[in-house]
Amino acid sequence: MSWRNNSKRELWLAWYSMIAFYNIFVIVFFVLTHAQPPPYPYWSDAQVVFWFSHNRGGLLTGFAIMFALAGLTLPANALIAYSIRRMSVSRAFAYSYLVIYSLAALPGMLLLCVVLSVGAMRPDRDPVLIHWLYDFAFLSYVGTMGIFLIGSLVWMLAILLDKNRVLPKWFGYLNLCNALTEVVVSPAWIFHRGVLDWNGLISWWLNMVVFGIYTSAFIMLLRNMIQREDFGDGPLPTHQLAGTAR
Amino acid sequence: MNTQPNRRPLIILLILSAITLGYLALDRSADSQGTFRASSVVTTIAILLALVKVRFIFREFMQVRNAPALLCRLTDLWVLIIGAALLGSYFSGLAVH
Amino acid sequence: MRRADGELILFWTLPALAVLWISAFFLFPGFVHPMSPSMTAAQVADFYRDPAKLSRIRYSMILFNWFGVGLVPMLTLLVMQIKRMAHRTPILSYCLLGCIAGGPTVFLIADLFWLLAAFAPGRDPQLTVLLNDLAWMTFTTAVPFLIGQSLIIALAIYLDRPDRPVFRRWVAHFNVVIAAALVPAAFTGLALSGPMAWNGLLPFWLKNLAIAAWIVVMSIVLGRNIYRQRAEGSARPVTEQTVAA
């Protein structure tokens, strides 16, 4: 396969970035930093300080990797926005999705990385402040509901209205299931223990299962979409001063 | 269209309503003077009756009765899964605590 | 034909931004001799309590607040350049748009923490240190979108038509080098002193020089492109263009 002449190279690059990102995400969050599954919201100051000192190296290294590579989320979001753009709906859907998910990285992930790094940096800080950082990090991460809720709904609506059959309708409905988990997670702002707190059996574990199914589904479906794409072998679009029809 | 298919849903609704009202009698048998008493029998019957209702809704209201056999089997399987999960979690909870 | 009106105006906001940027950088007393992460709580508190420094901190950070968002139009002009390239999909310009949304926002959050620390310097020194740490860490590790945008621009140029490129090849190589120079800053949390600390050689000097070089070089090549495209546009017959939004 000649790389230069592969007309789908941009799409495949974006798709592989997506795969790479989710793999790095799992390694950093689950293996290196132990930020997932999240530790308990009802811990005392002393337990929180112990958690930070215990995971210090992993937290600082893991999030450093994340800072270097978080840019990989961009092609992933761009690919999804592109899938929406291929549908028979207004461009407004694709642009909304792109804007929503570009901002998602910040409260949904990067704030946690910065704040936990600050917490891990100085183990001798006042435990009350370390605990504040801990709450800040996990609540901003778990409790960023609106972005993923509205984002999923935008994608869902686009898929259900689409007549080009870019993605199957059942995946449109699956978006609704994913959006509903974002509603289910919101009590994490209220409860300190139980099944609805930020690492609760329902609000975290069950939602993670749904999110896992959802993510694997769209990774496969986007791959199918790219495989089906037919750009032909025609010449590349030429420069146009006023922008092209793309 | 004759009236035959139209009467059937009504009968189903009456059955489902009767089960729903039957719940009240079921509870009355377990409680004594307003204090609720734990009862595995009531719980089990309540879950089983709910499953019967669920199957009726699948079959009749959602028209699975007329759907391909695969969907019939699938919804039946789901009723079994739901039943197993509910009874399983209830009794394992009882056994553990 | 739709003329690319106004692009030049957006482009020529850059000198004003440069003035903001340079003055803010030298005004902030914590940059010229970057504050060390190993400063004690008392030292950090004294830094913010010093009346001479305090007003410089506040005014510089207010300027930085403007500067961060002020860069957005210039970055958007780069998106317009990518849109001209010979790609089959708009994915790369979407990626760059995402960077533009993310980068300045992260920078603004760092700015916010500095301003918060300076707003009430009488606070418990522990709190001032906390805000100072948050500011410096956010500022220093705010590289994912910067690395992302350099690599995306590089990739876009590599995938462009080799015979009539929008940007020359070396611009792509330059962007890759810049991206590499930004990577060490991501690892600054690991060291409180030495060349990897946030005031050290790599996360501070190399990163900020790389950003400065990137802004200068990209502004120059961008400006040349815009002028060239305007000249081509006015020379070209109108009928040749089929324009779709």
Add this chain to the structure above:
Amino acid sequence: MTDNAGEGKRDRAIPGQPDMWVLVLFEALVFTAYFAVYLYHRSADSELFLRSQAQLRPLFGTLDTLLLLTSSLFMLRCAQTARAGAHRTAMTSAYITAFLGVAFLISKITEWIMLVRGGHGFSSNDFFMYYFFLTGIHLLHLLIGFIAIGVIVYQLRGPARRSQELVETCAVYWHTVDLLWVLIFSLLYVVR
């Protein structure tokens, strides 16, 4: 499995889009997981759960169930008459379904207000956490159901856009709301 002679071959089709059944079965599993967690937790502290459960009014629950079951009947009527081509009758059935749904909504919110006034809120104790969580997430499904009814009415209104498949898809969704409530009702109000 052969069909009985009265029903045509047409009836062997899956009601609505098969895609909607993915949602139905998926949400049924998700709710089953909620229920399982609740039932398991319940037996850990059955004293508290029974005491709190006594604060509920079973009449509300029963009334809600009857309302939703009847709404399902009318939704079925709606789908059947739409198939037979009687779009006006189908539309009336859809409106009645929506009306019953609104009645359910009002009943549910009234019950919530009475409970909260009585000092039983979302974070009062574990039972009420489950109670408000399950009824709340179910009510959200009901609200989405109103959108589904809206789609049905929109479909039935214009002769050009009538799609029996879409009508049935939305009907399947509405029945799911009913189905989930039947389970929630017996688990919150009836079990002991």
